[in-house]
Amino acid sequence: MRRLRYSVAMSLDGFIAGPKGEANWITQDPNFDWRSLFAQFDTIVVGRKTFEHMAAAGRTTMPGIKTIVFSRTLRPEEYPDVRIVAENELQVLAALKASAGKDIWLFGGGALFRSLAEAELVDTVEVSLVPILLGAGVPLAPNPTQWINLALTSHRVYPSGIVSLQYAVRR
Numbered sequence: 001m002r003r004l005r006y007s008v009a010m011s012l013d014g015f016i017a018g019p020k021g022e023a024n025w026i027t028q029d030p031n032f033d034w035r036s037l038f039a040q041f042d043t044i045v046v047g048r049k050t051f052e053h054m055a056a057a058g059r060t061t062m063p064g065i066k067t068i069v070f071s072r073t074l075r076p077e078e079y080p081d082v083r084i085v086a087e088n089e090l091q092v093l094a095a096l097k098a099s100a101g102k103d104i105w106l107f108g109g110g111a112l113f114r115s116l117a118e119a120e121l122v123d124t125v126e127v128s129l130v131p132i133l134l135g136a137g138v139p140l141a142p143n144p145t146q147w148i149n150l151a152l153t154s155h156r157v158y159p160s161g162i163v164s165l166q167y168a169v170r171r
Contacts, residue, residue, distance in 0.1 A: 003123035006106040015137030029160040042102040050108035114141045131161040
């Protein structure tokens with residue numbers, strides 16, 4: 001079974017984006033192996049807000065990775081290179097996880113993460129902790145209605161001060 005992995009950068013005070021969705025505070029560490037990370041996935045799942053930021057940056061797809069967007073308002077004909085899912089999101093994701101393929105990247109979207117974690121569909125939480133305090137923004141998991149218990153599976157500290165933490169979701 002494929003894993004749904006929430007892999008995201010987060011500020012030290014718990015935000016995955018700035019107050020207006022900005023991500024320009026996310027620094028890159030030259031020792032981080034992006035090629036290896038991208039090779040682990042063949043699908044990304046995003047919510048509408050994250051996708052709109054991607055579209056504004058001119059990047060609605062990633063090479064070799066299928067994009068699935070959960071949205072009730074986006075029109076599929078406007079984005080022919082992506083799959084827009086407007087209903088039965090949990091069933092669609094459960095079927096995707098049961099299908100053959102590489103892992104699935106839950107890309108951005110604190111609210112989407114929260115809802116999928118509460119539905120017990122998220123398998124790992126992978127946070128790159130960036131040494132910055134934003135003070136406000138999009139939280140990692142806004143207003144969860146239940147605890148999401150995690151078990152640390154690995155960690156790495158980079159020379160830039162970024163700390164990579166990987167957790168398995170406990171069920």
